[in-house]
Amino acid sequence: MNQDNTRIISEGMASRLLPLGYELLPGVSEVYELELAYLESRLLNKEEILRNGAYFTCVDNRYTQHYLMCKGEPIKLPQYSSSRLKSFFQINQFKTGYATHGLFPYRGKFHPQMIKALINIMGLKRGDLILDPMMGSGTTLIEARLMGVRSIGIDTSPFCRFMTQVKLDGLTIPLETIKNAINDFKVIYNCFALKNESKLPEDYSPPSIYNFLLLAYLDSVGYSERSQKKSHLEQFKAIIERYVFVVEKIQQSIIGTENELAEAVAIEGDARCLTMDDHSIDGILFSPPYSFAIDYLKNDSYHLSYLGVDIKQLQEKMVGLHGHTFREKFDLYLKDMKTILAECSRVLRKGKFCTVIIGTNENQLSKILKKPVEKIKGLDEIIIELGNLFGLKLVRKIERQITGIANTMRTESILLLQKD
Ligand SMILES: C[S@@+](CC[C@H](N)C(=O)[O-])C[C@H]1O[C@@H](n2cnc3c(N)ncnc32)[C@H](O)[C@@H]1O
Numbered sequence: 001m002n003q004d005n006t007r008i009i010s011e012g013m014a015s016r017l018l019p020l021g022y023e024l025l026p027g028v029s030e031v032y033e034l035e036l037a038y039l040e041s042r043l044l045n046k047e048e049i050l051r052n053g054a055y056f057t058c059v060d061n062r063y064t065q066h067y068l069m070c071k072g073e074p075i076k077l078p079q080y081s082s083s084r085l086k087s088f089f090q091i092n093q094f095k096t097g098y099a100t101h102g103l104f105p106y107r108g109k110f111h112p113q114m115i116k117a118l119i120n121i122m123g124l125k126r127g128d129l130i131l132d133p134m135m136g137s138g139t140t141l142i143e144a145r146l147m148g149v150r151s152i153g154i155d156t157s158p159f160c161r162f163m164t165q166v167k168l169d170g171l172t173i174p175l176e177t178i179k180n181a182i183n184d185f186k187v188i189y190n191c192f193a194l195k196n197e198s199k200l201p202e203d204y205s206p207p208s209i210y211n212f213l214l215l216a217y218l219d220s221v222g223y224s225e226r227s228q229k230k231s232h233l234e235q236f237k238a239i240i241e242r243y244v245f246v247v248e249k250i251q252q253s254i255i256g257t258e259n260e261l262a263e264a265v266a267i268e269g270d271a272r273c274l275t276m277d278d279h280s281i282d283g284i285l286f287s288p289p290y291s292f293a294i295d296y297l298k299n300d301s302y303h304l305s306y307l308g309v310d311i312k313q314l315q316e317k318m319v320g321l322h323g324h325t326f327r328e329k330f331d332l333y334l335k336d337m338k339t340i341l342a343e344c345s346r347v348l349r350k351g352k353f354c355t356v357i358i359g360t361n362e363n364q365l366s367k368i369l370k371k372p373v374e375k376i377k378g379l380d381e382i383i384i385e386l387g388n389l390f391g392l393k394l395v396r397k398i399e400r401q402i403t404g405i406a407n408t409m410r411t412e413s414i415l416l417l418q419k420d
Contacts, residue, residue, distance in 0.1 A: 017041075021060040025067065025094045028055055032400040032414070036117040044120055052147045054116035066116070069146075069253045070098040075242065099142055099250045100170035103243055104163050104219050106137035107299055110287060110357065114400075116143045118285060118414065122353040124149045126262075128282040131347065133271035133340065134319075138164025140285050141264040145171065146254070150262045152276070154269040156317045157296065159303045164266040166215045169208040170247045171254070171261060177203055178244050181213055185237040192217040193232075216240050218303045270317055272339045276347040284344050284354040288337060289320045290379065297321060326368045338386050345390035348419045354392050356383050359402065359412040380413035392417035 014024060017034065018041050028037060037055035044052070046059050053059075057067045074093040089097055095113045096102070119140075124130055126148035132140035135153030141164060144151035155161055181188060184201060191200045192214060204210055216239045223239065224232040254261070269275065271286075289296060297304070297315055304311055315321050319336045323329035344354045360378035369376065384394050398414040 022049070023057045023059075025055055025057050027091055027094050030400065032398050033114075035398055036114065036121065039121045040117055043123070048120070052116070052120060054113045054120065066094065066113075069250065070094045072249065074098075075102065075245070099146060100167040100246060101137075101139060101142060102246055103167050103170060104137060104215055105222075106163065108287070108289070108296070109137050110139040112139050112143055114414075115139050115285065116147065118355055118416075119143060119147060119149060119283070122283045122285070122355060122416070124283045126260075129280070130283045130285060131274075131276065131281045131344075132286045133274060133284065133344065134286045134288055135164055135266065136160055136287070138167050138266060141266060142167055142171075145262050145264040148260050148262045151264045152281075153264070153266045154271055154274070155266075156268070156270055156314060157300065157304070158268050158307055158309050158314075159300045161266050161268045162211065162307065163215060166208075166211050168264050168266065170212065170243075171250060172258065173208050173212055173247060175244075175248055175251060177209055178212060178240075178247065181209075182237070182240055182244060185240055186233065188213055188240075189217065189233050189236045212243070213240070216243050218306060221302055271319070272336055272343065274343045274347050278346050279349045281347045282349060282352055284348055284352075285357075286355075287357040288340070288383075289318070290359050295321065330365075330368055334382065334386075337383065338389070341383070341386045341392060342390045345387075345392050345419060348392075350419055352419055353395075354387070354417045354419065356387070356415045356417065357412060358383055358415065361410060378413075380415060383415060384417075387415070387417045391420045393420055 017038055018024070022041055024037060028034065033055065040049060040053050040055060049056055049059050050062055050064050052066075053064050054066055056064050058064060070093050074089040074097040095111050096109075099112065101109070101112045119130065122130075124144075124147075127150065129150045129152070130140065130144050132138075132151070132153045135141060135155045137160065138153055141151045141153045145168060153164055155164070181204065184204075188200065188204065191197055197210075200210070204213060217236060220232060220236040220239045223235045224230070230238070267275075297311055297318060301311060304314070319340070320329065320333045323332045341354075348354055358379050360380050362373050362376045362378055365376045365378075366373045380397065384397075387394070394415060395418045396416045398416075400412045400414065402410055402412055
């Protein structure tokens with residue numbers, strides 16, 4: 001072997017891709033992640049990477065905030081947990097398992113680490129304003145708040161607004177009070193189970209604490225339906241312990257920088273008629289529902305009913321869930337997405353980015369539209385065409401493969417559209 005070959009092998013790929021002194025986080029293994037890491041390294045200076053970068057352990061031997069925020073035990077798991085489960089949380093430690101993102105397992109949630117990188121790549125800086133018009137569990141808002149970027153999130157579902165608010169409040173909620181809740185778990189459980197708030201000890205009545213405990217209760221309902229091992233009460237206790245662990249970890253990692261947390265506003269509303277002024281937003285980032293894959297209302301029906309929501313009325317406002325036949329649903333979905341992109345373009349400042357993350361499954365669409373797969377346009381292509389109508393031009397499409405047999409979608413596209 002000649003000397004050149006030896007040098008090439010010993011240098012590896014990262015030294016060509018990244019500047020000297022930049023060390024990638026463990027677990028960066030997919031091409032889209034490398035691409036986002038590369039873009040961050042090109043678009044951010046060293047101080048910005050240290051403060052807000054998503055994919056690096058250190059720069060010039062200084063640890064990044066992302067690394068410091070995520071390091072340590074990823075989650076409090078019961079001792080008897082399988083090694084498979086433990087390694088799942090370890091693998092995802094820097095991708096999803098940090099801050100308050102794990103407080104409720106919401107299906108269809110973004111990878112927070114990817115969102116952080118996209119906020120950077122879209123050029124959003126401290127004090128700028130980002131909008132997520134379909135915020136779901138609030139991933140964009142939590143990331144933006146931690147990064148010092150102001151944010152507004154909207155969702156038609158009152159449960160999504162509620163969940164997002166709890167996750168945002170979790171960054172600053174009084175730790176001692178929620179620690180005490182672990183000892184008081186029985187009395188708290190009974191109040192929620194019997195819907196009798198008057199019996200709740202006064203310490204837990206401030207809205208941020210009450211809602212935090214209520215989310216734990218609603219979460220425990222899902223677990224107790226899926227598992228026979230523990231009673232509902234035991235599940236509730238385990239979940240409060242886990243929630244307290246999550247909150248303590250993130251709060252400790254932001255000690256001294258609490259005043260850098262940005263304002264985040266979670267609103268119940270409709271992405272088809274935004275209340276913001278024209279040209280008032282510095283960046284938009286969202287993932288629309290893919291109607292045929294996830295029925296968000298069905299998943300959340302218990303929680304919505306608990307919160308007293310009229311599910312039939314809500315369904316009428318949910319993109320992808322109205323219409324009778326699949327064909328009708330699909331047509332209405334396109335009509336709604338057109339309105340939403342028009343609204344996004346209206347509120348976005350010129351030159352700024354609207355990033356849409358969308359999954360597609362041509363096989364499924366082919367069945368619904370009764371057309372051969374080769375003639376099917378993916379939802380990503382459709383969004384690009386619709387965006388174009390309103391001056392949102394595709395600058396870059398990054399694809400991400402979705403693994404896991406239970407997923408209906410195979411590919412997810414990150415569409416970076418820029419307003420001209
Ligand atoms: C794919 S999920 C978003 C998940 C989110 N990115 C996250 O990280 O959790 C799509 C969301 O769109 C919401 N949605 C549906 N129709 C809507 C509408 N007309 N206006 C606003 N949000 C809507 C759904 O309730 C759902 O939470």
